[in-house]
Amino acid sequence: MIEHHLDIPTADGAMNTFVVHPEEGGPHPVVLFYMDAPGKREELHDMARRLASVGYFVVLPNLYYRRSRDYWLKERTPEAMQPMFEHMQSLSNAMIVEDTRAMLKFVDAQKAADGKRIGAVGYCMSGPFVFAAAAAFPDRINAIAAVHGAQMITDREDSPHLMAPKIRCEAYVACAETDKWFSPGQVAQFEAAMKQGGMNYRLEWYPDTEHGFVFPLRGGIYHQQGAERHWERLFALFDRNLRR
DSSP, rough: OOOEEEEETTTEEEEEEEEOOSSSOOEEEEEEEOOTOSOOOOOHHHHHHHHHHHHEEEEEEEETTTTSOOOOOOSSHHHHHHHHHHHHHHHOOHHHHHHHHHHHHHHHHHHTTEEEEEEEEEEEHHHHHHHHHHHTTTEEEEEEEEESOSSSSSSTOGGGGGGGGGGOOOEEEEEEETTTTTTTTHHHHHHHHHHHHTTTTEEHHHEEEETTTTTTTTTGGGOOOHHHHHHEEEHHHHHHHHHH
């Protein structure tokens, strides 16, 4: 495996990014990995490595680079989490679209990456971001997955559910059974929007899980069976759409 910690130039500065891909057999299909609110950290690097180990060129940027190059949540206390929410609220779908534009330009210049085969996965706060990316770049993004997404239904003009008519790729939406960030009523509204928008999608509930269940270091929330199912679904999604 080849790993790099590097900066991707964007309109707002240098976006520090973890890149990992197999040593041989390229160019490899690309997976853009959008982080959750606690920040880019070794736990996510390990998840990126798992994707890369089955043949992908994985790009995991620090989406908080405009405010901090090295923030990540050290402990889950109200005091420690306040800066996390401030960082999270500083982002917008429009910012992420521009960051995605920079990532696409980056992968197009990499010999080990096949920029014609691109998937994206977003966790928690980044569930909306993969929808924004797919809507903004329908000719580039070939598959997306939103895993226990947050703020998938908002009253803003750029709410993810309003993007459905613009998305052409296959989408997978994984929903935790207990999730204050994506309630059953919101999930139903979101699925109705995807259906009405003519999307090719699969929405799936994960029984006995809470928001954040895929992360191995998430205390009493990690759910091994659910996490492994999510990997199975991701691998199948990307295999169908990125290996043709």
